[in-house]
Amino acid sequence: MDYKFTTKCIYGDNTNNTCENTGAISFPIYQTATFAHPGLGSSTGYDYSRLQNPTREQLENVVCSLENGFDALAFSSGMAAITALMELFHPGDHVISGNDLYGGSIRLFNHINRKNQITFDFIDTSKDDIEKHITPSTKAIFIETPTNPMMNVTDIRKVASIARKHGLLFIVDNTFLSPYFQNPLDLGADVVVHSGTKFMGGHNDTLAGFIVVNSKELSEKLRFIFKTVGSGLAPFDSWLILRGIKTLAIRLERQQQNAFAIVQWLLTNEKVKNVYYPGLPDHPGYEISKLQSSGFGSMLTFEVESADLARHILGSVKLIRFAESLGGVETLITYPITQTHADVSDEDREKNGITETILRISVGIEDISDLINDLAQAF
Ligand SMILES: *Cc1c(COP(=O)(O)O)cnc(C)c1O
Numbered sequence: 001m002d003y004k005f006t007t008k009c010i011y012g013d014n015t016n017n018t019c020e021n022t023g024a025i026s027f028p029i030y031q032t033a034t035f036a037h038p039g040l041g042s043s044t045g046y047d048y049s050r051l052q053n054p055t056r057e058q059l060e061n062v063v064c065s066l067e068n069g070f071d072a073l074a075f076s077s078g079m080a081a082i083t084a085l086m087e088l089f090h091p092g093d094h095v096i097s098g099n100d101l102y103g104g105s106i107r108l109f110n111h112i113n114r115k116n117q118i119t120f121d122f123i124d125t126s127k128d129d130i131e132k133h134i135t136p137s138t139k140a141i142f143i144e145t146p147t148n149p150m151m152n153v154t155d156i157r158k159v160a161s162i163a164r165k166h167g168l169l170f171i172v173d174n175t176f177l178s179p180y181f182q183n184p185l186d187l188g189a190d191v192v193v194h195s196g197t198k199f200m201g202g203h204n205d206t207l208a209g210f211i212v213v214n215s216k217e218l219s220e221k222l223r224f225i226f227k228t229v230g231s232g233l234a235p236f237d238s239w240l241i242l243r244g245i246k247t248l249a250i251r252l253e254r255q256q257q258n259a260f261a262i263v264q265w266l267l268t269n270e271k272v273k274n275v276y277y278p279g280l281p282d283h284p285g286y287e288i289s290k291l292q293s294s295g296f297g298s299m300l301t302f303e304v305e306s307a308d309l310a311r312h313i314l315g316s317v318k319l320i321r322f323a324e325s326l327g328g329v330e331t332l333i334t335y336p337i338t339q340t341h342a343d344v345s346d347e348d349r350e351k352n353g354i355t356e357t358i359l360r361i362s363v364g365i366e367d368i369s370d371l372i373n374d375l376a377q378a379f
Pocket residue numbers: 077078079080102104105144148173175176194195196197198207208209
C-alpha cells in the first residue's frame with residue numbers, strides 16, 4: 001500500500017505483522033538473544049539477535065519507508081551508525097566533510113578514522129566549491145543540513161550532482177530535520193544517517209541510530225559490517241523508538257510552530273544580536289530550504305549581547321532545561337562552546353562563529369506561553 005507519511009509513522013508500509021497472530025496492536029518486544037532452528041539446514045529467518053531481531057526489523061522497515069530507502073539498519077546510537085558507516089572506507093581514502101558537523105562526528109573522524117589513515121577535508125559545504133577539494137583518493141562527501149548549531153543550509157541536489165559526476169558516495173546526516181521534513185535520498189543522496197535518539201525517538205529516553213541506503217549493494221556491505229561489529233539496537237530500545245515514531249509527524253508540527261513563535265519573540269528582544277533559523281526569509285538558506293525540505297524544523301540558535309548574559313540564561317531557565325541533545329518533546333537549551341562542540345578546536349569553532357555568546361534551543365511541545373514566560377524571566 002502506498003500510505004501517506006503520517007500513516008507510515010504508525011504502520012510502515014506493511015500493516016501485517018507476519019511474525020505473530022495474536023492480533024496485538026503494539027508490535028511485540030522479541031526479547032531473545034537466539035532462535036531455534038526447525039531442523040538441520042532450515043531457519044525461521046532468525047538465527048541470532050545480533051544479525052536479525054523481529055522488533056528491530058519492524059523498526060527498520062518503518063524508518064526505511066519514511067526515508068524512501070532500499071534498506072535501513074538500526075544501531076545502538078547515532079555514533080554507532082556513523083562508526084559502522086566509516087568502515088566502508090580503507091586506508092588512504094579521502095572524505096570531504098562539512099565543517100560545522102555534530103561535534104561527536106568530528107571527534108570520530110579526527111581521532112578514530114584518521115588513525116586508520118582515512119583523511120578529511122572539512123569545508124563549508126553551504127558555500128565552498130566542493131569540486132576544488134576532490135582528489136583521486138576522494139571516496140565520499142558527508143554533510144549535515146541544516147548544520148549544528150549554526151543552521152547553514154547546503155543544496156542537497158547540487159552536492160548530489162557533484163557526487164554523481166565524480167563517482168563519490170554522498171552521505172547526509174538528516175538528524176536535524178528528520179524524514180518528516182526532508183528526504184535526502186529523494187534528492188540524490190546515497191546514504192542517510194540519523195541519530196534516532198533525537199526526533200525519531202522524540203522523548204529523550206533512548207539512544208538509537210540509523211543508516212538508510214538507496215541500493216542493494218550498499219545494503220549488503222553494511223549488513224555485513226552490522227552483523228560483524230555488533231552494534232545493532234536492542235529489542236526493547238527498538239520498541240521504544242517504534243513507539244516514538246508513531247507521533248513523529250504531529251510532534252514536529254507542534255515543535256516547529258513553537259519554534260517559529262520563539263524566533264519571533266527573540267527577534268523583538270534587544271539583548272539578542274542574531275537569530276539563526278532557516279525559516280526566516282533573510283536567512284541565507286531560506287530559499288534552498290524551501291526547495292528541498294517541507295519545513296524548517298524546531299532547532300534554533302541565537303546570539304546574545306554578552307557571554308555573561310548567555311551564562312545567566314543557562315543558569316536561570318526553569319521549565320526549559322539546560323541539557324545536551326535535541327528533538328524531544330522537552331525544550332532544551334545548550335551551550336555549544338562547552339557542550340556539543342567542546343572537542344572542536346578553538347580555531348574551527350571561531351571560524352564557524354561558535355562563540356561564548358551563542359545559545360541553541362531544541363524546541364519541544366510545551367505550551368508556547370509557558371516557554372516564552374520562562375525565557376523572559378531568564379533574560
Ligand atoms: C546527536 C547527533 C549525533 C550522534 O547521535 P547519538 O545518538 O548521540 O550517538 C549525530 N549527528 C547529529 C546531527 C546529532 O545531533
